[in-house]
Amino acid sequence: MEYTLFILLFPLASFLIVGLLSNKLSHKASGLIGTTSLTVVTLLSYYTAWAYFTTQKIDGVYQSLTVLNTTWLRVGANLHIDMGILLDPISVMMLVVISTVSLMVHIYSLGYMKGEVGFQRYYSFLSLFTFSMMGLVLATNIFQMYIFWELVGVSSYLLIGFYYTKPAAIAASKKAFIVTRFADMFFLIGILVLSYFTQTFDFGILMSGDASIFSSAIGSSFLGASALVWAMALIFIGGAGKSAMFPLHIWLPDAMEGPTPVSALIHAATMVVAGVYLVARLFPIYIGFTPEVLHGIAYVGAFTSLFAAIIAIAQTDIKRVLAFSTISQIGFMMVALGVSKLEGHEGLGYMSSMFHLFTHAMFKALLFLGAGSIIHAVHSNEMKDMGSLRKYMPVTHWTFLIACLAIAGIPPFSGFVSKDEILTAAFHFSNGMGIWMTVTAGLTAFYMFRLYYNIFWGKATNYTHIPHESPVSMTFPLVFLAIPTVLGGFIPFGHFVTADRADYTIHLDWTIATVSIILAVVGIVIATVLYRKPSDVPNRIANSIRGFHQAAYHRFYIDEIYLFITKKIIFNCVSRPLAWFDRHIVDGFINGLASATDWVSIRIRGFQSGEIQWYAYVFLFGTLLITALLLFI
Template sequence: MHAAIVFLPLTGFLIAGIFGRVIGARASEIITTTLLFVAAIFSWITFVQVGLGPGKVPTEVIASWFNSGILQVDWALRIDTLTAVMLVVVTSVSALVHLYSIGYMHEDPSRSRFFAYLSLFTFTMLSLVTADNLVQMFFGWEGVGLASYLLIGFWYTKPSACAAAIKAFVANRVGDFGFLLGIFLVFILTRSVSFDQIFAAAPGLAGKHLFVFGNDFDALTITCLLLFMGAMGKSAQFLLHTWLPDAMEGPTPVSALIHAATMVTAGVFMVARLSPLFEQAPDASTFVIIIGATTAFFAATVGLVQNDIKRVIAYSTCSQLGYMFVALGVGAYSVGVFHLFTHAFFKALLFLGAGSVIHAMHHEQDMRMMGALRSRIPFTYWMMVLGTLALTGFPLTAGYFSKDAIIEAAFASHHTGAMYGYVATVVAAGLTSFYSWRLVFMTFFGPAKWGADAEVVHELAHDGLATAGAHGGHAADDHGHDDHGHGHALDPHEPPLVMRLPLLILGAGALFAGLLFAHLFIGEGYEGFWKGALFTGPDNHILHAMEEIPRLAGLMPTIMMLLGFLVALYVYILRPGTAHSWAQTNPIIYNFLLHKWYFDEIYNLLLIRPIFWLGRVFWKRGDLGTIDRFGPDGVSAAVVDVTRRVVKLQTGYIYHYAFAMLIGVAAIVTYYVVGGVH
């Protein structure tokens, strides 16, 4: 059954990818979706058996991959509680995205290719989370990078989609380089890539040093920092985050699958899986806290002013991933994984809900072109509200149990950097509530900015943040829309049942996942549920310390959530002109946030332009000007020149040839006469 979970999506990929044109798009949709639902059912069975059953399932060796000296790598399935949680997340969200895509992509002529790519991504992600060694994990790691490239650039005729796909691929390669170096160091230190052997050797590595660049460094600190570099790229953390918002160029179901629930959480899973190493490297854990907290705050500030509905949710994803890393950094690994679990439901719900809005608006993504949609698409409206409540941490929703627990863990921790993590996440909670309700109010409330008056509103939309986003806030770079750009919707309508059903299921998860599973992930059922799948050192009592923090510190996330809601209500409902006034009063701050702290511009100035300049120098002066000029091109030019001169002797006139013969005879006679004298 466990092997079937991994290889059923691969089977769907092969069928749809190879035979898609033969069997047709409809058959490809049905086959891949059915296989994913079967895999999801098997995953939930595994979750119950492993998480609620007697213990870890013995590692299942599928095949011997390769042997090289002392390095032996098997393709094996490690099925413990952490794996079971990820199996449920990946297969459940993927199955619902497949089902949703049947309705969302029904007009696309390349549906077979799309569903093949979805299944390929799911297979590689499952390969990653079931890995029993670092090499197999790296295979899945690179596989999801390839699949994301294909899915982000699915509409390859759009230049913006191609650019976004390349950007995501390159940015991930930067992080993957560090991850690969980290794997090399792990092998050098432990002489193995197998998790069991690595974890057994981890306590003995404490205090060991590496001599690098003339200095001694703590071996595990360097190793964990390199491994975390890979997580920073895959999970779009601060400094390596720029690819995630641009990845919204892919179809909306791709955003829900890759950039909300699965691929971007691969870094979180990796750090949780390698908790025995990070527990022995407190300095590396401090770095994890700082990067996670900075990401949570940074992405929340940028989300305040974005106008593309998908980009707002994308920055929300980036921010929530920062929360997860704060939890991992303070040693609350189960809390971080719990937020990964709940976040998958409500963030996939928000992305697919945004897709329903885009579908209703004929592929319009700019929130300034929306408004007053709650009466036209009430089901989508309530699903978006439910997702927003869960995201902002409204009491008893999924986010309330997991996100608030992260903030409490940061306050309770005595780890270096933990208080910075607490302050940053509390502030981010207020900002999250503001931009989340801003999305709801701009999309579903206020005057309708579509229909007969759409063009008038479109012109006015350039003037301010309240209805548009002042000072260049119009998402010109985003206006390719989610599909082919069908103009403004004249009659917004609810999506078909095949799109509404996944929203309903995800809505149930966003509402009840925290309530149902909190006691297992972080409560009294912790030991019986995890069964050692997450390692915590003997001095790690973070879950107990969380229960003893001051009441006010624990209430701060809820207070900030309410404050963010009230500010958004005032700005966008009670006093609609307020946001426009703020934007005009503080243009520097507004443009700073609107341009995402100018990271793209800074990277373009400091990295991209110099790299392109250096490339042109090597190309024109090095390759063409030197190597080719004096090498192959030079030799061939000399040969051609000599040949051209020799050809001139071939005139075709007999008397020219006779004359040449006479000269030759005269030269020979002269040689012998002169030689004979001597």
């Protein structure tokens, strides 16, 4: 399968060609190059998935296949950083997800970004992101993953800040970059600790299950925890930053300042699930040697999912509702990994996490692209500027409704099956976890249909111009993504991706499924009563809990807390004293030394005047002084 190298080379070539020749290429040519490149990548990814899943199963277990691997840099006697391509069930699944969503975004952007200044730059950055994300999931070792991980961060920064003349977009791109780089610092430290004790970066060795590899890391401890526990916890912090887990979630809502197709690509389907992929990639280590860290991941995911769902209920910007929805759904995936075991029925959580990653990528990309179609029509992100759009935008309406039903967990849509399996795994872990996640799932149904009714029903806004359906380049991706959203739940996903790589047949627990369906229907009914027709009841309810509602609307003031800590504490109490010490003590000492040297040099420069008489005088005076000292001492 050496041809898989072209999955990386095509988007890289597209990035270089469109980026370097942007001044010479027309908008149409740039879009055509980028879209054609991604079409080839998508076809190669689909073919790779078919070839892998039909040929790499031996004795009922899928094998890892290292297609390419070459040593790039040696960093010690045993340690070396390799570059290569690793195919296994989760990397192949991610190829399909990334290529599909990226291709739809490329096609969609032909219409959405038409006429934008910097159109060529936009397509160049899209290709760079796709290349980076593909390199991340195909990495053969954790350091290669880290390199492409950082490239994904750079791509995100460039795409979020695409509207570089817009202060909010620039602030959002810097915020995303700084927060994720802060988390990545811990990721790098974790990699260094892990590799120091294991003397390898290679996934094949790390995932082998050989306990002797980790014996020294387990035997060394710090503050009551082994070095391996510290390493895996630090690595997860990097994943938590990229996947916007609390309290590192603050960058994702602001990232909505970028173009809406970027939100669909980066912040719904690919970049933000990189943290989930990281935990899944290292799952054998987590479950085999650091289960306490894995359980901690589950609790972080559970809190984040409910926390983000509550905030989503109070938001009025449609993209920010979807942003917090994304944070919540990624929390579901983290919970599923955190409560999972390795084999058979106990490995349900792992399979359901990957299944939900797959289904969520499709229907969340559909929701974001649908939101872009709506914004394209009404020129606003605010729900107050929308209403009754189903009359004007039938394709967008029906595809958006399908996605809402999927994320709400209504059968037979894809989100129902994948989310129900997560709930089942959560109940197997503990009743408390199961109830927590089931309630969160009910809230999901409510806030999504609050969004749906405010956009497509309710009171028709006095539009300055009559809204109209988007062009075919934008509606085609909506229809295409609606297909896996409807049918994705029927994929026998357990026959492709599991923790032990053996077949797992999905069996719905109808007791849990029935409860989740009832809660989803209740959430939809409440949203229907409150928002389908104009009513002042929602405002009255909000006013009755005004303090809590305002806190949720302001994201529970987490951003303000960060600003207080950074500006009032770190800047004022730490940075300012350090700056004063640097200016007055360090610089003062150096400047004083320079001034003293200058003063002395001025005083003694006469000794080098070039006058022979003066040199003779000094010579004679020195001779007499030395003679006197010899006589009297």
